Amino acid sequence: MIIETKYHGSTNIDEEQILQFSNGIPGFHDEKQFALLPLSEESPFFAMQSIQTSDLAFIVTSPFLFFQSYEFDLNPNTMEDLEIEKAEDVEVITILTVKEPFENTTANLRAPLIINRTNKKAKQIILENSEFQTKHLIIREG
Template sequence: MLVKTKYFGEIDLTDDKIITMERGLMGFEDYKNYTILFDSEKEKTTISWFQSLDEPGLAIPVINPLIVKPDYNPVVEDELLKGMGELTEENLVILLTMTVPSDITQMTVNLMAPIIINSDTRKGAQVIVENDDYEIKYKVYDKLKSEDKE
């Protein structure tokens, strides 16, 4: 399947790379199909892109939460994960959306609304976690800077 994107040009995707978000993303409920893109020019990439297949201009930077918060353990109501299939340690993928302003030292991740994906069924959902101590704008610049040095 040939997909047009604003930032990555045309990409050729196989069906096993398509993630279906039945409720879409918060603020983008009409867009249901996504894929994860990586910066192929770098050997080790920390940040990847959650690219909409329905809207070429919608590509959200995402990151594995354990990179910025090693003890990240979201509590999610089971009802929110219905329809995704059985989640196990092997098929569970959790991503945090990032906000990267012009002053990159102010970049943040949203710990309150992770994207949860079942890699077996390729179904996902963005959910609100029940952890009251997780921030919507958790600053990560210093954590990523130290990650780059390792």
């Protein structure tokens, strides 16, 4: 399937890899399908590209690459919604706010995206009672 993208132009994607957000994501409730496209071959960053809207893409990454102590428990409702049966099915990514200079880029650790790797169902959750915020610098000095 060929889609128009914000960062990659016309791109061929595998339809089986499309992430399905049954309720969209906060602020974009009509956007229900996204593809994860690497920004470059060696990059830990991806464009989470809307299938429907070519100019809508979020820069995302695995939070565990930058925040080794990042952890939380998934609530049973999320596990049921995404049909998660085992821990290996779960992938966690976080949306970045890219800034200039890049050292000022932040990750939203309060609202991670949870993906079931097996069926590609996905959902953004809000972590309640968490010390994590919506803007954590991904590059820390020192």
